[in-house]
Amino acid sequence: MRDVPAPVRRAGEVLLRVHAAALNRVDLYMRDSGSGITHSLPQTLGVEAAGVVVEADADSGLVPGQKAVIYSNAFCGQCRYCLAGDQPLCLRAHIMGEHRDGGFAEYVAMPARCVLPLPDHVDLAEAGALLAAYLTAWRMLFGKRALRPGETVLVAGVGGGVAVACLQLAVHAGARVLVTSSSDQKLARAQALGASGAINYRREKVAKRVMEMTGGEGVDMVIDSSGAASWDDSLRSLRRGGRLVTCGATTGSNPPADLQRIFIRQLEVYGSTGGSVEECRQLIALFASGAVRPVIDRRFALDDIRSAFDALSDGSQFGKLVVTMT
Structure with a gap:
């Protein structure tokens, strides 16, 4: 745990105040080595995040105070796979928590096309466990x-x-x-x-x-x-x-x-790995309807994230381990 400057939102990006982020096996891999994944240290881990929009461009369709969840693959939008709507195969992808700073923080910035709105009624801790495993x-x-x-x-x-x-x-x-x-x-x-x-x-x-x-x-x-x-x-x-x-x-x-x-x-x-933006929207709609809700085994405060990693490593959980920032 360390204090770092809040991320500076660039044009075309959204600044999200993170409420919750689940742990995944890739977080263990990044913590232990990250071998084969291009990254620079120090780097904030976490390939998931759900929270509330703080800043966004006026034409982004997102407004401050709106609940949202992050699609972690910052895809290029220009390669043959992105143009076909198959973003998981993007040739120039930069994944949050792998190639760029991730969701185990109070704030994270991502391209607006990767920030998807949520209805007001959804639980943000559950949303923070939605877009990796599910x-x-x-x-x-x-x-x-x-x-x-x-x-x-x-x-x-x-x-x-x-x-x-x-x-x-x-x-x-x-x-x-x-x-x-x-x-x-x-x-x-x-x-x-x-x-x-x-x-x-x-x-x-x-x-x-x-x-x-x-x-x-x-x-x-x-x-x-x-x-x-x-x-x-x-x-x-x-x-x-x-x-x-x-x-x-x-x-x-x-x-x-x-x-x-x-x-x-x-x-x-x-x-198979990840999913497309369209698949993500379909999943969010199902989640928002209440038909499927992520199973959360345990919740941890951000300053107790080492315990969360230990729990993930020993494999005793049933469902997701979630870190909450508030």
Whole structure:
């Protein structure tokens, strides 16, 4: 923790007074090394932020005092991907908390196109946990080959922010959701949120149990953000023609590819991260309607952020860890 000058808003930017910002695995990575991500120290971390507009250009559509949430990808708006509306693939992206100062502060400045208004009635602590895990989950479920009502999805390692978000959004979409965890308590909480089947991977063989639960067919989709530790079970849990979507590799990034299984069973493997501005707007509309609310495990004051990082590191949480600035 340190005192620094408030950010100076440039033309085309919005100055936001931050109310809340959730922690994400990338924050741990940036704290510990940030290797491979171009950044200059000192840098404020935090890839999420929700709060109240302090300053904005008159033509921005935003006014002081308005609640807003930040889309963390400061995309260029000019490359082929931005012009196609696929901002997560921007060639010149500068992500808040990775390449530029982030949301673990009282104030943050971002381009106006990255600051999205919120209705007055929403909870800013929940909004501060919305646009990393839940936007990532939205794109994973509905981005490439969308999950459909009546399909079955396996969410590996439920408890983390993305996995819990996938559970909630898949249930809302009318899918059947199976979950895995090493914690019976997390499995029970997942079932309370609508999971129809739960597997403790410490005691049960995941793929075998999935086949039992699906009448020997397998699931339509697997959501896997773990990587090496769960990859084999994830592939073996899929039905013929099923798809696996991955957004992380917390247990290792180089599992056996099992190419024979992939081509013989005609499986699809998708990589996914973040979401587009349009997907973000759709998610915000769902959140504002009250249909889906982020699950917050614990809240921390900004000056206790080290404890929040420790809690994220030990993996004991179910849902999001949120830092509040007020």
